[in-house]
Amino acid sequence: MTKAELFEQIKIKKSYLCVGLDTDIKKIPEHLLGLEDPIFEFNKAIIDATSEFCVSYKPNIAFYEALGPRGWESLRKTLDYIPKDCFSIADAKRGDIGNTSSLYARAFFDETSSGMSFDSVTVAPYMGADSVQPFLEFKNKWVILLALTSNVGSQDFEFSELSSGQKLFEKVLEKSQEWGNDENMMYVVGATQTESLVGIRKIVPEHFLLIPGVGAQGGSLEEVSKYGMNSTCGLLVNSSRAIIYASSGEDFAEKARIETQKVQAEMEICLDWI
Numbered sequence: 672m673t674k675a676e677l678f679e680q681i682k683i684k685k686s687y688l689c690v691g692l693d694t695d696i697k698k699i700p701e702h703l704l705g706l707e708d709p710i711f712e713f714n715k716a717i718i719d720a721t722s723e724f725c726v727s728y729k730p731n732i733a734f735y736e737a738l739g740p741r742g743w744e745s746l747r748k749t750l751d752y753i754p755k756d757c758f759s760i761a762d763a764k765r766g767d768i769g770n771t772s773s774l775y776a777r778a779f780f781d782e783t784s785s786g787m788s789f790d791s792v793t794v795a796p797y798m799g800a801d802s803v804q805p806f807l808e809f810k811n812k813w814v815i816l817l818a819l820t821s822n823v824g825s826q827d828f829e830f831s832e833l834s835s836g837q838k839l840f841e842k843v844l845e846k847s848q849e850w851g852n853d854e855n856m857m858y859v860v861g862a863t864q865t866e867s868l869v870g871i872r873k874i875v876p877e878h879f880l881l882i883p884g885v886g887a888q889g890g891s892l893e894e895v896s897k898y899g900m901n902s903t904c905g906l907l908v909n910s911s912r913a914i915i916y917a918s919s920g921e922d923f924a925e926k927a928r929i930e931t932q933k934v935q936a937e938m939e940i941c942l943d944w945i
C-alpha cells in the first residue's frame with residue numbers, strides 16, 4: 672500500500688486506528704478453546720467486528736511465534752483474512768547483520784518464500800544501515816523503525832545525549848533518512864512520549880508515525896493527534912488490549928466493535944483539524 676492509498680483509506684473511514692492483534696491464548700474466551708485454531712477464530716471475529724472503523728491491523732509476532740508452528744499458521748491465516756484495504760504491520764522488531772536481515776525481510780515480505788506478505792515490518796535501528804537496507808529493497812513495502820518507544824526503559828538509551836547535543840532517538844530519525852524516505856519508512860513513537868512529538872515533527876515532518884500506547888498504556892489520543900498530525904494525517908495509532916480484550920466473554924467481538932467505534936469517533940473529530 673502506498674502513502675497516498677493509506678491516506679485515502681484514512682479519509683474514507685475517518686479513522687487512523689490500528690487494531691493490535693496481540694492474541695494471547697491464555698486470554699481468549701473459553702468457548703473458542705475447543706476449536707481447531709482458537710487464535711485464528713478469535714482474530715477473525717475481531718477483524719469482522721472492527722474493520723469498518725480501522726485502517727490497519729498489527730499482529731505482534733511474539734504472540735504467534737511463542738506457539739511454534741501452530742502459531743505461525745494462525746498468523747498466516749490471520750494475514751490472509753485482513754482486508755486488502757487495511758495496512759498490515761508485522762510487529763516483529765527485527766534487524767541483524769545484512770545477510771540475516773535479508774532472510775527476516777523474506778519472512779515477512781516474500782509470499783513465495785514464507786507464505787506471508789505484510790505491508791510493513793517493525794525494525795530496530797541500532798545495528799545501522801546494513802541491518803535496515805535489506806527490508807527497504809522490497810518494493811511497495813515499509814520499514815517501521817523504532818524511534819522513541821512507549822515503555823519506561825526508553826529512558827535507558829533512547830534519551831541519551833550525544834556529543835552533538837542530540838538525543839539518541841533524534842539521531843535515529845535524522846540518520847535513517849539517508850536510508851529511506853516517507854514513502855517507505857515510518858517511525859514508532861510511543862503515545863506516552865507526547866512531549867517529544869513537536870520536536871520529532873521538526874525532524875520528520877512528512878513521515879507516518881506508528882503510535883502505540885493509547886488504551887492499556889494510558890497515552891492520550893487527543894494529545895498525540897494535536898502534536899503529531901500532519902497534512903496527510905501522518906499517524907497510525909495502535910490499540911491492542913483495550914480493544915481485543917474489552918470483554919473476556921462470548922460477547923468479546925461485540926465489545927471490541929464498541930471500543931473501536933468510540934476511538935474512531937474521537938479520531939473523526941481530530942481529522943477535521945487537517
Ligand SMILES: O=c1ccn([C@@H]2O[C@H](COP(=O)(O)O)[C@@H](O)[C@H]2O)c(=O)[nH]1
Pocket residue numbers: 691693731762819820821822859860861883884885886887888909910911912913
Ligand atoms: O514502543 C512500543 C513499541 C511497540 N509496542 C507494541 O504495541 C502494542 C501495544 O499494545 P497495548 O495493549 O495497546 O498496550 C504491543 O504489541 C506492544 O508490543 C508498544 O507498546 N510500544
